[in-house]
Amino acid sequence: TSNYLRHVESMMVLPSGAGEISHLNAVILGEALASEENDLVFPCEEFSRQALVPSPEKYLGMYKRSITDPAGFWSEIASEFYWKQKWGTQVYSENLDVRKGPIKIEWFKGGITNICYNALDRNIEAGNGDKIAIYWEGNDLGQDGSLTYSSLLEKVCQLSNFLKDIGVQKGDAVVIYLPMLMELPIAMLACARIGAVHSVVFAGFSAESLAQRIVDCKAKAVITCNAVQRGPKVIHLKDIVDVALVESAKSGVSVDVCLTYENQSAMNRQDTEWKQGRDIWWQDIVPKYPTTCEVEWVDAEDPLFLLYTSGSTGRPKGVVHTTGGYMIYTATTFKYTFDYKPSDIYWCTADCGWITGHSYVTYGPLLNGATVVVFEGAPSYPDPGRCWDIVDKYKVTIFYTAPTLVRSLMREGDEYVTRYSRKSLRVLGSVGEPINPSAWRWFFNVVGDSRCPISDTWWQTETGGFMIAPLPGAWPQKPGSATFPFFGIQPVIVDEKGTEIEGECSGYLCVKSSWPGAFRTLYGDHERYETTYFKPFPGYYFSGDGCSRDKDGYHWLTGRVDDVINVSGHRIGTAEVESALVSHPQCAEAAVVGVEHEVKGQGIYAFVTLVEGVPYSEELRKSLILTVRNQIGAFAAPDKIHWAPGLPKTRSGKIMRRILRKIASRQLDELGDTSTLADPNVVDQLIALSDC
Ligand code: WTA
Numbered sequence: 001t002s003n004y005l006r007h008v009e010s011m012m013v014l015p016s017g018a019g020e021i022s023h024l025n026a027v028i029l030g031e032a033l034a035s036e037e038n039d040l041v042f043p044c045e046e047f048s049r050q051a052l053v054p055s056p057e058k059y060l061g062m063y064k065r066s067i068t069d070p071a072g073f074w075s076e077i078a079s080e081f082y083w084k085q086k087w088g089t090q091v092y093s094e095n096l097d098v099r100k101g102p103i104k105i106e107w108f109k110g111g112i113t114n115i116c117y118n119a120l121d122r123n124i125e126a127g128n129g130d131k132i133a134i135y136w137e138g139n140d141l142g143q144d145g146s147l148t149y150s151s152l153l154e155k156v157c158q159l160s161n162f163l164k165d166i167g168v169q170k171g172d173a174v175v176i177y178l179p180m181l182m183e184l185p186i187a188m189l190a191c192a193r194i195g196a197v198h199s200v201v202f203a204g205f206s207a208e209s210l211a212q213r214i215v216d217c218k219a220k221a222v223i224t225c226n227a228v229q230r231g232p233k234v235i236h237l238k239d240i241v242d243v244a245l246v247e248s249a250k251s252g253v254s255v256d257v258c259l260t261y262e263n264q265s266a267m268n269r270q271d272t273e274w275k276q277g278r279d280i281w282w283q284d285i286v287p288k289y290p291t292t293c294e295v296e297w298v299d300a301e302d303p304l305f306l307l308y309t310s311g312s313t314g315r316p317k318g319v320v321h322t323t324g325g326y327m328i329y330t331a332t333t334f335k336y337t338f339d340y341k342p343s344d345i346y347w348c349t350a351d352c353g354w355i356t357g358h359s360y361v362t363y364g365p366l367l368n369g370a371t372v373v374v375f376e377g378a379p380s381y382p383d384p385g386r387c388w389d390i391v392d393k394y395k396v397t398i399f400y401t402a403p404t405l406v407r408s409l410m411r412e413g414d415e416y417v418t419r420y421s422r423k424s425l426r427v428l429g430s431v432g433e434p435i436n437p438s439a440w441r442w443f444f445n446v447v448g449d450s451r452c453p454i455s456d457t458w459w460q461t462e463t464g465g466f467m468i469a470p471l472p473g474a475w476p477q478k479p480g481s482a483t484f485p486f487f488g489i490q491p492v493i494v495d496e497k498g499t500e501i502e503g504e505c506s507g508y509l510c511v512k513s514s515w516p517g518a519f520r521t522l523y524g525d526h527e528r529y530e531t532t533y534f535k536p537f538p539g540y541y542f543s544g545d546g547c548s549r550d551k552d553g554y555h556w557l558t559g560r561v562d563d564v565i566n567v568s569g570h571r572i573g574t575a576e577v578e579s580a581l582v583s584h585p586q587c588a589e590a591a592v593v594g595v596e597h598e599v600k601g602q603g604i605y606a607f608v609t610l611v612e613g614v615p616y617s618e619e620l621r622k623s624l625i626l627t628v629r630n631q632i633g634a635f636a637a638p639d640k641i642h643w644a645p646g647l648p649k650t651r652s653g654k655i656m657r658r659i660l661r662k663i664a665s666r667q668l669d670e671l672g673d674t675s676t677l678a679d680p681n682v683v684d685q686l687i688a689l690s691d692c
Contacts, residue, residue, distance in 0.1 A: 039437070040476040041444065043453045047426070051339050051473020059474040059484070066487035073488065074516055078108060078328045081367075082122050084297045087111030087324070094514040097539045103530050105514040107325030108300035115304060115327045116193035117295045119366040120153040132371045135345075135394050136182045139229040139377035143265055147182060149369070152189075155182075157293035158286050159190035165289070166221060166257050170195030170296050173217035173306065175255075177210060177241055179203045179228035180376045183261050183282065184352045185362045187223045192304060192323075195296035196220075199306040199318075202353025203228060205633040207240045209316075211247035213308055214255060216318055217523065219248075221257040225282075227267035231381035234266050242273055259286075300324025306523050307355055309461040310573035311532060312544075312563040318523030319355075319461050326359075326464050327367060329517025333465040333486055334364030337455050338398045338427050339472050345424070347373035347390065348400040354570070355461040356431055359517075360400060364465070379405055384412035388420035388447075399447075400429035400455075403439050404568040408599045410442045417446050427472050429455040432569025433601045434557045440479035458482040458557050460543060461571075462533070464517030467491065468555050481554040488515045491555065493547055498537035506548030508561060510540035563657075565594035565602045572604065572636050580631035581606060581638075584624055586614045591647055591655050592638070595664045603639035605664040607686070609647060616643040616692065640664075643692050646682035648674070663687060 048054045053062065066073040071091035078087075088110035095104045123131075129150035136145045147155065168174060174191050176198055178184040184200070191198040199217050201210050214222065222245065226238045238260055245255055261282040262269050269281060304323045308316040334340060346365050350356035365372045373394050379387050387409065391399060409416065428448050435443070435456055444454055453472035459465060468491060470483040477483060485491050490512040492500045501507055518541070522529040536542045546558040560566060563574040574592040581590035589609040597603035608624060610616060621641045629637050642664070648656045662671050663686050674680045 039478055041479065042476045043473050044451065047339075047451075047453060048473040051471075052336055053339075053471040053474045056474055059471055063485070063487055067490060070488055070513075074107070074328060077332055078111075078324070081113065081118050081327065081331070083111050083113045085110075085112040087300060092325075092514065092516070096512075096514060096534060096541060098530055098534050099538050102526070103534050105518050105520055106301055107322075107514075107516040108328070111300040111324050112297045113300060113324055113327070114193065114195075114295045114297055115323055115363060115367070116156065116189045118327060119189065119363065120149060120156065121295070123366075123369040124149050124153060126369070128369050131369065133366060134182050134185065135371065135373045137373060137375045137377070137390055137393070138265060139231070139381065140265065141382065141389075143376075145182065152182075152186070154291035155186050156189045156193060157291050158289040159186060160193045160293040161289035162259070162286050163190060163196060163221065164194055164293075168194065168196050168220050170298065171197065171303070172220040173197045173199055175210075175214050175217070175219040175222045176200045177203055177205075177222060177224040177237065178261070178352075179225065179230075179237070179263075180351055180357075180374050181225065181261065181263065182374060183223075183225070184357075185366075185374065188305070188352065188358070188362050189366075193293060193295055195298045195302065197303045197305055199308070200353055200358070201308070202351060202633070203235075203237055204351075204353070204635050206630050207243035207247065208631045209633060210240065210244035211251070212315070213318075214244060214248040215251045215253045216308075216315075217306055218253050219255055221259060222255050223259045223261075223282075225261035225263040225266075226269065226272040227263055228376070229266045231378040236267065236272075238272050242275070245278075298323055301520070303520075305358065307358060307461055309355075310564055310571045310576055312573060313575050316573075316576070317525075317528065317532070319519045320521045320523050321358075321464055321517075322520050325516030325518070327363065329465045329515060330359040330364035331367035333469075333517070334360060334370075335368055336471055337457060337466050337469045337486065338400070338429060340365075340368055340370060340398070342369065344397040344426075345371050345373065345394050346398040346400070347375070347394070347396045348429075349375065349379060349387070349402070349405060350400070350431070355464075356400075359465050380408070380412070383416065384409055385416040385419060388417055388422055391422055391425060392420050395424040397424050398427045398429065399425055400431065402432040402569040403430055403435040404432065404600055406430070406435065406439045406443045406447075407601075410439060410446075411599070414446050422447065422449065425449075425452050427455065428452045429457060431457045431459070433566045434482075434559060435480060437479040444479070453477065456480075456482045458545075458555070462519045462541075462543075463511075463515075464519060467511070467515075468557075478550075478554050481550075481556050483554050485555075491547070492540060493549055494537050494540065498540070504549060504551045506546070506558070508537065509543045509545045509547035509555075509557070510537050511543065512540055514541075559602075565592075565604060567594075567597075567602050567604060567635065568600045570635050572632075576632060577604060577606065577628055577636055577638065580628045580636075581608055581624055583631065584627045586611050586620060587624060587627075588612070589647060591644075591657065591660055593657055593661045593664050595640075595661075597639065600639075604636065605640045605642065606638040607642045607644040607647060607660055607664075609644050642686070643689055644682075644686055645689075646679060646685060648682050648686070649678050650676055651678045653678075659683060663690070666690070 087108040457469040468482040594602040
């Protein structure tokens with residue numbers, strides 16, 4: 001049926017030599033073998049024996065079924081969840097080909113369900129009411145708390161009742177701007193319970209970005225807290241919200257209710273700016289509501305949430321996920337990719353402000369009835385051993401994080417790790433960017449004591465859940481490769497012309513046919529959805545990533561091929577940073593490129609041209625960076641500002657980023673042909689100003 005399937009079958013012949021060494025426990029052959037491609041790390045037998053998917057053969061059997069009979073495969077899984085009413089005769093319908101009409105993806109249409117009910121009530125009815133749903137660890141040592149499934153449900157219901165009381169109805173949008181308090185997943189679930197659409201905005205975004213998102217979805221209410229502690233710093237979130245609400249009102253969206261959680265460890269209510277009539281303290285009102293709340297039953301295709309993400313051009317895109325397919329997909333990917341067992345204690349370091357926190361802090365784990373650790377603080381506070389302190393404290397078994405954190409902790413030395421036991425750990429995970437083999441090895445050898453498989457999960461805000469990731473008990477791994485597709489996913493690599501290439505190859509990563517967790521549209525802009533993702537290579541979903549496939553069929557992600565940079569696993573559009581820079585009154589033009597960064601993966605490198613007659617100075621540099629912090633958020637602040645009296649442009653005025661990238665990364669002997677530039681001299685000038 002599919003080329004991909006044939007390809008997977010052919011790769012079932014395991015790499016040569018595998019048979020001889022597969023009995024060894026977790027062998028690292030890195031030193032012995034020449035290239036990463038040949039570097040196989042086998043799951044230890046003990047792990048595989050207990051794994052949900054214990055062998056490549058088992059994986060292949062399930063994978064084959066998922067591709068040849070997606071309807072049967074997914075509806076069997078979906079039947080394990082609660083549906084008020086079953087979906088119609090068609091499990092899914094799709095059109096991913098722009099040439100055949102509008103792009104459409106639907107799963108379980110006509111099925112009536114509720115994701116909050118499935119995550120909480122269903123698990124409580126199954127006897128897990130007293131199981132811990134969330135362990136919360138605060139910024140400072142000794143600050144902690146926990147909620148059982150039953151008590152979580154009560155808190156969610158109280159907030160749902162409050163939201164209903166202020167007039168939030170099914171389909172209305174609620175913006176959530178909270179740090180990693182338990183109230184963040186509570187707020188998400190409370191919205192889901194009443195069919196409201198949540199739009200979580202990462203609490204590191206600036207007032208301006210928050211306002212933009214409030215306006216775009218016409219939020220009915222905003223949920224926030226007064227302040228948050230991050231390491232030694234206190235950030236006054238409510239002040240940021242106040243500014244954002246003034247801004248959004250100017251654009252015609254005035255929000256009547258700002259529910260504010262008093263985060264006492266960071267700031268007292270007396271010190272918080274307050275707008276009577278609009279602002280309400282969470283603690284004063286929410287606990288007064290009943291602890292039960294009827295579920296709003298929704299169609300599988302009703303929207304669950306919006307989450308904005310950066311693209312290569314213009315404004316952030318409001319990625320829309322719907323209820324049914326997302327529910328089934330996040331639950332299933334969580335279960336298999338982490339080899340989840342009910343006794344696991346799971347900790348994902350991601351913030352719920354990003355997709356990872358949506359799918360793998362809140363929904364995926366809770367749908368499985370898992371115990372989740374939620375950590376409010378900074379991973380290196382009070383010292384770089386904090387993560388392992390938390391692992392030991394809660395006996396974390398599955399630890400999921402980002403390469404940037406791995407790299408930054410790796411720099412601090414092994415002692416911070418080895419002073420903790422970590423013996424509870426059994427599965428590690430990585431997400432956000434390609435994990436470089438040396439970080440992989442450190443994560444595996446030092447953190448996991450060469451005992452815990454690493455699930456390197458490639459996926460995106462748009463995909464809802466894992467797309468390419470190793471099933472930890474099944475495959476020998478190669479450090480730095482995300483390995484093979486999850487059930488139901490058909491990744492294809494295409495060339496410039498959009499032709500599928502097979503075997504050992506590299507090109508653009510696309511996906512053929514839909515999967516339940518796929519996003520359905522961009523909020524209010526279906527055309528942009530089609531243009532960005534489905535027009536570049538007709539017939540496929542285009543991920544925006546480059547990828548190669550080696551002789552054994554392993555996938556190696558090579559990074560974004562569009563104008564998106566990945567800084568510490570955060571997606572930032574170069575166009576967004578450029579437009580922030582040029583809003584500075586003294587900046588005439590800006591061109592932003594990504595450069596390799598030891599810890600962050602990529603850093604932001606900005607070339608700026610100043611308004612005629614303005615001299616470049618240290619003060620101006622700082623003020624340009626501040627402008628970006630204010631417009632987007634601190635995480636998007638350029639690492640380097642490079643003063644550019646002129647930018648390399650073609651005669652038609654197009655900035656040649658290729659050249660800028662080379663200058664930024666000091667690969668001056670690789671500048672290539674500069675003769676087509678309108679003024680080739682600007683290149684020498686830029687190089688001369690490099691260290692300015
Ligand atoms: C990158 C985060 C390599 C990739 C879940 C993708 C990765 C973008 C990996 C999505 C990985 C994420 N290996 N690259 N394991 N995971 N990426 O939407 O470039 O914030 O397109 O979703 O991150 O970022 P997003």
